[in-house]
Amino acid sequence: MELKQSARPNLSVTVAGMELKNPVMPASGCFGWGEEYARFFDLTDMGALVGKAVTPRPRPGNAGVRIVETPSGMLNAIGLQNPGPEAFLRDVLPRVRELGIPVWVNVSANALQEYVDLCGLLSSQPGVSAIELNLSCPNVGRGHAEFCVTPEAVMDTVSACRPVCRTHLIPKLSPNTTDITALARAAEAAGADALSMINTFVGMVIDIDKRRPVLGNRTGGMSGPAVRPIAVRMVYEVAGAVSIPIIGIGGISTWRDALEFLMAGATAVQVGTASFFNPRAIPEVIQGLETWMVDHGVANIREVIGAARVPTGG
Amino acid sequence: MELKQSARPNLSVTVAGMELKNPVMPASGCFGWGEEYARFFDLTDMGALVGKAVTPRPRPGNAGVRIVETPSGMLNAIGLQNPGPEAFLRDVLPRVRELGIPVWVNVSANALQEYVDLCGLLSSQPGVSAIELNLSCPNVGRGHAEFCVTPEAVMDTVSACRPVCRTHLIPKLSPNTTDITALARAAEAAGADALSMINTFVGMVIDIDKRRPVLGNRTGGMSGPAVRPIAVRMVYEVAGAVSIPIIGIGGISTWRDALEFLMAGATAVQVGTASFFNPRAIPEVIQGLETWMVDHGVANIREVIGAARVPTGG
């Protein structure tokens, strides 16, 4: 294992024309708008900032227990607590723009028109580099139905948002589906610039003493290392089905995990739950990738994207 | 916490007319045909014996790496290694019949007619108490397609097997689907006596040094504690959608886990991966349930089935 040269390796990637200085960013809802983690590291070290979901109106979030730990994972039923678009534009955006790294805004809604309106409003704001369209939110009522777990629904929503979206449009897919490649192809056909995948799995923990579900909302979204192998498989499958870039998400907590997603075909990755149990997870992933590249003589991170993909039939 | 009485609690349950002395049995493929675990405990303590899959013809199984550990779980790509129906009937069935507990035979195939033929053959053998129809096997080729992840396919397969099946017919559902209640309803409508759920999630681990998937088969089935919250949620949902009994499966390793599934609405449970990391997992689950019942004055285990179910809208 000879070091090719000791020059700093190039970690930059391009996601749908957007240049990121490295492929690592936080996952929506797992990093606030960065203010808490600014106390642990320099936010400008990240490839981009992805904030928590903005919904058409302010949402107080769910009552009762909102999180519960599971084996190597957790369930959350936060209920998209957020102050709404006005407060976001007034209090948050001006501050995070100042960071000088791309800012992605995650948009969640309950109805098609709401997605369209919100997308139109937020995508035209200077400082918003991309709209991440949260097509999956199991925690906002309507029984267990999710907004977009069928290709038709994904197609409709992305098609409707595309014309009004003045910036990059990145649908975020739900894994609670039979064939994730069908959702991905629908999103691509509807004009998506990239895909974020995956969101959380719907899960439940029962309190055997109280004889009822632990979470106030009964079910919650499962995230964390436990789900990583399913997420890697989905990224691997989708990388073979579409040609737009993929942002890999699900259980990434170390640089090794990030490499798995990149080698499966992701162009960038998001770190979610890991920030909760290691507030420095994101900078450690970035640093770890860089060290690995130096140790393995990899000059450009783009070399490893899709490196583990075996030709079909192989 | 007063003990109601010190009489031994009643752990027996009825699954589709079949009386089980307790609701705990091994999951298919995780217990051989019991011979290995007979060295750790008395097999007749179990509610039933569920053996590994029988396929239309002998199968050698997959080449290359077959298992890999994941956070709180594992992937397997065994490839349904089994000696085929003739060897099963000759070498295995006569021995396991002697145990005197119900014997369930798990049946896997690649084509509808194969299911029908095998089901007809095996279900008419004395000593076979139930056919567990494995409608999900991600590890036997044909890319990543699974046999029965749509309600239509489940309906077709169960409908075709029902007339030829001379004993209880228990389809085992795949979790790799958008709406598990739709699969469950299809199976019920087609005449299933009960439902086993769930089988494994399709997952992948990438070896970052070799830059390729660890498993010879690339993908494998994820099982173990990691998947439990998703399995509990699915059982909870299906218990509200069908009226046939459910056998809960997925990450059960302690009596607490088993109680979660029972309270979610399962009538019985299967212990899979846990036997690998604790060979006495099954007897410990049974003993733990009994102790819990004594401690909580629960005379009959049937009292707790569905106990955590909250009326919809609540």
Added chain:
Amino acid sequence: MPEAIELLHAEVLDHHEVAPDHWVITLDAPEIAAGARPGQFVMVRGIQGTDPLLPRALSIYHADVEGGCIELLYRVVGPGTTRLQEHEPGRRVAVWGPLGSQFRLPEGDRVVLVGGGVGVPPLVFWAERLAALSVPMEVIALIGAQSESSLVGIDRLRRARANVRIATDDGSQGRKGYVTDLLPQAVQSARATIYACGPTPMLKAVARLGKTLETPTELALEAPMACGVGACLGCTVPRREGGFARVCTEGPVFDRDSIDWETL
């Protein structure tokens, strides 16, 4: 720039059992010790493995600024605390803090501490810091436990010159019954301030009594936490004015009137 939080892989300097299943762990954490205020907590986690996954919140029991170490007192109740207990001296744990709000100085000259179970640690730290103040203060500590064997921190409270009164569920020490039964008398005829920490039902009772007795009351709450730093929004409790407050950030110490106790 917001204040930095220290994230350390801190060495375990000492770890011993102080009562059945109750342990005191001492961590080498100078920066945390220096900033620690009574009522605040840290998040602690073993470094290896992903089960248990999440860090656990533990109140600061003692901060030795000069020695550069902090003490935490915890009860082994589940996987997180079981895992922590396995860390023998010489090993390291991930720890970050100090986190959350602190007890505010009392207005009058009498302080009534009300602690139940493992709610005692932050009150001990508070009593020690109050004793170190130049202003003379009467400190009454009402301590509740299931039974004598799970009483912890009593010696330290006494050393901090607190007047300790005990209630146990089984009457094995002190008064048999709830610690809140001792409250009215302790508050009586004085400009007292109540500081409470313990199980939620106890806190509800204290908040109610504090209101009845018209006594300023601060309560340190618990909630399931993922991040401990304000990011996950998992630890919320309902606010009286509507919406939710994060126990890890706006709390754990809340003023009696800021919480909607009925909905909690």
Added chain:
Amino acid sequence: MPEAIELLHAEVLDHHEVAPDHWVITLDAPEIAAGARPGQFVMVRGIQGTDPLLPRALSIYHADVEGGCIELLYRVVGPGTTRLQEHEPGRRVAVWGPLGSQFRLPEGDRVVLVGGGVGVPPLVFWAERLAALSVPMEVIALIGAQSESSLVGIDRLRRARANVRIATDDGSQGRKGYVTDLLPQAVQSARATIYACGPTPMLKAVARLGKTLETPTELALEAPMACGVGACLGCTVPRREGGFARVCTEGPVFDRDSIDWETL
């Protein structure tokens, strides 16, 4: 009735580092010690938590029948061995065994042991048992390691009167190169039997040489394992006659000719 396997929560009696990252753990396990045969292994797992989930296979390094304990020698390479290493004396681990096949007695009067890396432990146990036989036997042990610092078990081999020859990758001790380079000379002009354990590439080379030298050869294989007892079918290797053999049950010790080395 098949033979029973002991499943114990065994106390760690001793645990010490014998070389950088190489540890010897002694477990109180009388039933396992009594039944243990060279080549066999046990499955070991921490009792708490589900990550790491699966038990790890470790060869029996020494079985003290009278003392009722077994020793395992392992290298810390990943999560399972890291977790094991955390178990200080007095703690317990889940352990079951003895498992798998054993080395069979040699036919001639010379025994050549070939061990690489952490393949040495079962060979040490075998050398000790061979030394205890009434039949005099010439035992040559060819031991390979990356460098001097990761050589383990050498003293024990010498104590068992083995003639130890060493090869290291970096030449820091013994011959520089592969341990298999030493094999032809050791086998030369004698009715020898080869017993090998180590990394798969080494075993392949030994199997090939054994064939060339027309020498009976037994090889202890490794494979990723879930159950260790034959149930999961996860640990299979291709058989020469077709199909697969389970390393945990038909192995870990296999005859040279039973394995399809090309496909492996």
